[in-house]
Amino acid sequence: MRCEYIGPFVDSTIKVLDKTIQCDISKGNISLVNADEIAGDIAVIVKVKNDSEGSIILSMENGTALRISKAMTGEASEFVTLVELDSICELANMISGNATSVLNDMGYDFKVFPPLVIERENILKKTNGLEIFQVPLFTEYGEISVNVALRTN
Amino acid sequence: MENPGGKKVLVVDDSATMRMFLTMTVKKTLGVSVSEAVNGADALAKLQGSDFDLVLTDMVMPEMDGVQLIEHIRASLSKTMPIVMVTTKGEEKDRDNGLARGANSYITKPVNAHELKETILKLLKG
Numbered sequence: 001m002r003c004e005y006i007g008p009f010v011d012s013t014i015k016v017l018d019k020t021i022q023c024d025i026s027k028g029n030i031s032l033v034n035a036d037e038i039a040g041d042i043a044v045i046v047k048v049k050n051d052s053e054g055s056i057i058l059s060m061e062n063g064t065a066l067r068i069s070k071a072m073t074g075e076a077s078e079f080v081t082l083v084e085l086d087s088i089c090e091l092a093n094m095i096s097g098n099a100t101s102v103l104n105d106m107g108y109d110f111k112v113f114p115p116l117v118i119e120r121e122n123i124l125k126k127t128n129g130l131e132i133f134q135v136p137l138f139t140e141y142g143e144i145s146v147n148v149a150l151r152t153n
Numbered sequence: 154m155e156n157p158g159g160k161k162v163l164v165v166d167d168s169a170t171m172r173m174f175l176t177m178t179v180k181k182t183l184g185v186s187v188s189e190a191v192n193g194a195d196a197l198a199k200l201q202g203s204d205f206d207l208v209l210t211d212m213v214m215p216e217m218d219g220v221q222l223i224e225h226i227r228a229s230l231s232k233t234m235p236i237v238m239v240t241t242k243g244e245e246k247d248r249d250n251g252l253a254r255g256a257n258s259y260i261t262k263p264v265n266a267h268e269l270k271e272t273i274l275k276l277l278k279g
Contacts, residue, residue, distance in 0.1 A: 019263035073173035087170040094262045097241035104243075112243070 193217025
């Protein structure tokens, strides 16, 4: 995978979080992980095609999703419901849209698909043995993990 | 028009989060009355049953998307009611299409509350 693919997805996540829920964000170190090392109760996957094939996975704990969704919608919930899952999918939608726009401006051809909530046990199958680069982002709402698993075509 | 209270805005988005976010932001910053629709077809039904002063619409939606909604509004409901598109980066083609079909303006997600307020205020002023 080309290294320059990772930055736009991480930078877009920071930009979208900053604009959407206005919080301080610090970026952790990048690491190469296995599919079973993607932490969190909730994972949302965005499939990528054309110049590169694979997926971007945003993952977090339930509590983080509850706090982010409340900040986005104004509605508090004790449990993760369809509203909270929709909030995280909407975040992923904005992040992937921004990132592909940056990458396409750089001369690449990226196409992304609508985000889907993914069961933890399906992450391995969906990432299809690709190397996964993980960048943790620390916010007052909790940790959000950006996982980039892309193959150059 | 610093106080547009009394005006009616229709928010159209298939994402419950975005509907809630846009409704909360528009109500809080402008004090207008807001109704919601889940796609273009739902929006048309609501527009036919009530008078609205402005439509705020997402572009990519199931059943009837934003461009189709704009076409329907301009063809059969109103030539002048302001329509603002809410687009994601990467949807430039949809945005250009929407403007060509009669939308008045657009804002890009993630939505900035100040930009949203100013865009709506400007259009409600006429």
